[in-house]
Amino acid sequence: TDRMDSLSRPELFDFHGVSLTHYFTDNWDNIQNFQARPDDILIATYPKAGSTWVSYILDLLYFDQTSPECQKSVPIYASVPILEVTFPSLQPGTDMVDNLLTSPRLIKTHLPVQFVPKSFWEQKCRIVYVARNGKDSVVSFFHFERMTMIFPEPGDWSSYLQRFMEGKMVFGSYDHVNNWWEKKQTYSNLHYMFYEDLVEDTGREIDKLCCFLGLSPSAQEKERLAGRVQFYNMKQDNVVNHSTFQGMDFKLSSFMRKGKVGDWKNHFTVAQSEEFDEDYKKKMKNPTLTFRNEI
Numbered sequence: 001t002d003r004m005d006s007l008s009r010p011e012l013f014d015f016h017g018v019s020l021t022h023y024f025t026d027n028w029d030n031i032q033n034f035q036a037r038p039d040d041i042l043i044a045t046y047p048k049a050g051s052t053w054v055s056y057i058l059d060l061l062y063f064d065q066t067s068p069e070c071q072k073s074v075p076i077y078a079s080v081p082i083l084e085v086t087f088p089s090l091q092p093g094t095d096m097v098d099n100l101l102t103s104p105r106l107i108k109t110h111l112p113v114q115f116v117p118k119s120f121w122e123q124k125c126r127i128v129y130v131a132r133n134g135k136d137s138v139v140s141f142f143h144f145e146r147m148t149m150i151f152p153e154p155g156d157w158s159s160y161l162q163r164f165m166e167g168k169m170v171f172g173s174y175d176h177v178n179n180w181w182e183k184k185q186t187y188s189n190l191h192y193m194f195y196e197d198l199v200e201d202t203g204r205e206i207d208k209l210c211c212f213l214g215l216s217p218s219a220q221e222k223e224r225l226a227g228r229v230q231f232y233n234m235k236q237d238n239v240v241n242h243s244t245f246q247g248m249d250f251k252l253s254s255f256m257r258k259g260k261v262g263d264w265k266n267h268f269t270v271a272q273s274e275e276f277d278e279d280y281k282k283k284m285k286n287p288t289l290t291f292r293n294e295i
């Protein structure tokens with residue numbers, strides 16, 4: 001807690017039209033000039049859409065050593081670095097990526113599509129984008145910001161929800177999912193997937209991922225992987241549960257919090273839900289991108 005008390009919550013500010021905090025802009029030149037390699041794989045999401053889940057699936061698909069003595073202990077935020085971070089107790093994300101010895105390198109980002117360093121496009125890197133329905137995203141984000149001292153103070157739920165609708169969130173508005181969806185129409189090396197589908201049938205989504213990545217694990221390996229990445233197993237797994245991450249207060253919430261589709265119903269009032277739906281209809285005009293708020 002001493003450590004947490006010394007961290008001050010950052011202010012949100014407008015950065016080229018997107019709300020961000022300094023933790024994601026301090027290293028901007030190095031981020032924009034980042035040199036991707038052709039075999040790099042970028043995992044991109046709006047915050048709280050399941051990026052850790054998909055990062056772990058990819059990490060295990062590529063680098064899992066089946067013998068128990070090779071059990072990994074490096075936390076996921078080091079083995080799949082977030083490109084744009086400059087957090088107090090970690091190296092800048094670009095340095096963490098440059099120091100990765102693996103091939104392919106797995107790189108995570110929450111950047112809106114227009115901010116992705118251009119070398120990813122030039123090198124035609126494979127990109128996995130994960131999207132989650134807006135209502136569950138904002139609930140998950142709210143609890144995450146409550147416990148994570150290097151994010152802005154979320155305030156109370158109803159003002160937080162208003163702020164989400166105004167797009168004043170870290171990494172900007174939920175339009176993120178739309179802009180990435182549109183990118184997919186012109187950039188073929190992008191696999192767009194949904195959190196709700198992963199919850200519904202993890203095995204099926206792993207199959208699709210393998211198909212996109214050109215991997216062919218055995219049925220047994222896939223089954224083992226699907227078990228390993230189930231919510232309750234990940235919650236207990238120190239590689240991914242962020243138990244060693246500086247600046248999270250686990251008395252307030254958990255990083256692996258609920259892992260459900262539809263938890264928004266425990267937070268939204270009927271009026272809030274209606275207002276959200278109205279606002280959503282006005283903003284999310286692309287009829288080809290649809291989400292499930294429940295499964």
Ligand code: A3P
Nearest residue numbers: 048049050051052053140230231256257258259
């Ligand atoms: P909740 O807060 O709704 O529980 P990210 O990793 O992008 O920050 O996303 C975090 C969300 O993904 C959290 O949602 C977290 O619980 C959920 N999540 C992580 N691993 C999961 C898993 N194996 N199954 C279901 N949900 C998972």
